[in-house]
Amino acid sequence: MNQLLVTGGGGFIGSNFVFLTQLNSNTATINLDKLTYASHPHTLQALSQIPNYHFIRGDIDDQNLVTRLLQDYQPDAIINFAAESHVDRSIANPNEFIQTNVVGTANLLETTRLYWQELDAPQKSAFRFIHISTDEVYGSLGPQDPAFSETTPYAPNSPYAASKASSDHLVRAYFHTYGLPTITTNCSNNYGPYQFPEKLIPLIIAQALNQQPLPIYGDGLNVRDWLYVEDHCRAILTVLERGEMGETYNIGGNSEKTNLAVVKEICELLNELVPKPGFDYQSLITFVKDRPGHDRRYAINCTKIKRELGWQPQETFSSGLRKTVQWYLKNQAWVNAVNTSDYQNWLAQQYGIK
Numbered sequence: 114m115n116q117l118l119v120t121g122g123g124g125f126i127g128s129n130f131v132f133l134t135q136l137n138s139n140t141a142t143i144n145l146d147k148l149t150y151a152s153h154p155h156t157l158q159a160l161s162q163i164p165n166y167h168f169i170r171g172d173i174d175d176q177n178l179v180t181r182l183l184q185d186y187q188p189d190a191i192i193n194f195a196a197e198s199h200v201d202r203s204i205a206n207p208n209e210f211i212q213t214n215v216v217g218t219a220n221l222l223e224t225t226r227l228y229w230q231e232l233d234a235p236q237k238s239a240f241r242f243i244h245i246s247t248d249e250v251y252g253s254l255g256p257q258d259p260a261f262s263e264t265t266p267y268a269p270n271s272p273y274a275a276s277k278a279s280s281d282h283l284v285r286a287y288f289h290t291y292g293l294p295t296i297t298t299n300c301s302n303n304y305g306p307y308q309f310p311e312k313l314i315p316l317i318i319a320q321a322l323n324q325q326p327l328p329i330y331g332d333g334l335n336v337r338d339w340l341y342v343e344d345h346c347r348a349i350l351t352v353l354e355r356g357e358m359g360e361t362y363n364i365g366g367n368s369e370k371t372n373l374a375v376v377k378e379i380c381e382l383l384n385e386l387v388p389k390p391g392f393d394y395q396s397l398i399t400f401v402k403d404r405p406g407h408d409r410r411y412a413i414n415c416t417k418i419k420r421e422l423g424w425q426p427q428e429t430f431s432s433g434l435r436k437t438v439q440w441y442l443k444n445q446a447w448v449n450a451v452n453t454s455d456y457q458n459w460l461a462q463q464y465g466i467k
């Protein structure tokens with residue numbers, strides 16, 4: 114049986130990845146998660162139903178704990194999703210991002226190296242450390258610039274992006290210096306089930322269902338390349354199975370959209386699925402003061418993973434968005450569970466809306 118140590122599996126992408134590994138009965142998953150605000154009790158409850166799943170509450174920065182886990186479970190691979198992941202929160206409080214994304218990843222790498230170098234030769238060469246990262250490390254594109262490729266120089270602009278860029282460099286260094294078998298993936302914006310509602314797509318769905326303002330930063334013309342989360346998770350599995358050690362792979366949906374276009378498409382879906390006579394959800398759109406240093410455009414060239422590993426996204430933006438809206442409609446209790454007064458205060462402060 115394969116043993117996977119997943120970090121941050123209580124969050125959005127990590128939980129979707131663990132659900133995907135459930136499809137293979139030959140895989141056991143150990144989820145190490147600190148349980149920050151971004152993990153969700155209902156998600157953890159759903160994960161706990163999976164056979165061969167073990168949950169450990171803890172920090173990737175805890176050397177003793179990680180050492181013990183590696184000794185106890187002897188994983189064949191580590192997939193590192195654990196991170197502080199929200200750009201706005203990194204602007205308000207960068208230190209937590211440095212602590213988890215940089216120092217935490219450094220600890221995970223070093224502890225893994227000490228474990229890995231004691232393995233016997235076949236286990237050593239079969240071992241994998243997959244680091245999940247973002248396209249935001251590449252900075253911002255102009256309207257006519259070519260999409261980010263694996264050779265685009267890093268130019269992070271937010272504390273979040275800078276902390277992820279640092280962690281990517283550490284992962285690279287552990288491959289080149291120690292031979293630790295690492296791969297980094299840099300993916301575009303994800304959307305889908307189990308995403309914390311502070312991120313654009315679930316935020317807009319939740320606000321619209323409560324007939325609250327739909328906040329859009331600046332002129333709404335910032336462009337992101339969107340990928341359905343299950344397609345991202347399938348790409349990670351592909352990289353785990355067939356990726357080349359020491360390489361990086363860009364992952365994206367070839368689906369560039371302005372934020373305004375995304376919000377309008379959600380409103381159209383809600384007009385169809387939850388119609389209110391004489392009411393158009395687009396009437397709730399509210400432009401708010403822009404995020405400081407807001408990157409204008411991200412776009413991903415993912416030719417390499419398609420050509421070399423044979424991965425393809427299965428969803429278009431329209432099909433993935435429809436599934437996502439349907440999931441949030443079916444799972445309103447999930448959203449309501451995080452819709453605390455603290456969260457409402459944070460939203461009000463962030464966007465200047467009530």
Ligand code: NAD
Nearest residue numbers: 121123124125126147148149151152172173195196198303
């Ligand atoms: P998320 O914020 O939804 O989940 C992060 C999870 O990590 C949470 O469960 C949290 O409790 C856990 N965590 C945080 N700090 C920890 C620590 N010190 N030790 C152990 N666990 C800790 O994030 P996400 O959107 O699922 O992103 C997962 C990874 O994918 C991140 O590394 C992120 O940078 C990357 N990524 C995200 C996107 C996206 O669109 N969401 C796109 C590309 C890459």
